[in-house]
Amino acid sequence: MSERTLVLIKPDGVARGLVGEVVARIERRGLKLVALELKNVADDLAAKHYAEHEGKPFYQSLLDFITSGPLVAAVVEGPRAVGAFRQIAGGTDPVDKAAPGSIRGDFALEVQENIVHGSDSAESAAREIELWFPGLS
Numbered sequence: 001m002s003e004r005t006l007v008l009i010k011p012d013g014v015a016r017g018l019v020g021e022v023v024a025r026i027e028r029r030g031l032k033l034v035a036l037e038l039k040n041v042a043d044d045l046a047a048k049h050y051a052e053h054e055g056k057p058f059y060q061s062l063l064d065f066i067t068s069g070p071l072v073a074a075v076v077e078g079p080r081a082v083g084a085f086r087q088i089a090g091g092t093d094p095v096d097k098a099a100p101g102s103i104r105g106d107f108a109l110e111v112q113e114n115i116v117h118g119s120d121s122a123e124s125a126a127r128e129i130e131l132w133f134p135g136l137s
């Protein structure tokens with residue numbers, strides 16, 4: 001069964017010219033883009049997106065980072081898209097968790113500046129897609 005996930009190519013990924021690389025990996029895997037937008041993120045959208053991290057020590061720095069420059073937001077669709085994109089991305093910590101061959105394992109060194117975000121469940125995906133692409137059919 002097909003599902004959707006929200007992907008962000010974060011400001012570090014855009015600044016480093018990795019948009020094409022990330023999109024190519026998504027498409028090569030067989031996942032389809034159903035929405036794609038370059039955006040400068042307002043503070044309130046960033047806060048809503050990362051609401052579950054409020055109160056954590058890295059919360060403010062996460063908001064500062066995600067609003068620091070343009071990012072690319074995308075909706076990606078395919079069979080088990082949430083898990084498939086998380087596998088392509090690699091674990092959150094690029095050194096301890098992300099395998100070589102994954103986006104983070106190949107391109108990142110820091111847990112905050114880790115190139116991409118992918119929804120962590122189908123429920124998060126539905127919430128995040130409505131936040132980033134309201135009314136997308």
Ligand code: CMP
Nearest residue numbers: 053058062092111112113114116117118
């Ligand atoms: P993301 O998938 O966007 O979801 C939350 C983000 O918080 C995560 O990727 C990391 O970029 C960031 N993050 C998680 N843990 C830490 C941490 N210990 N320090 C700084 N940033 C973190």
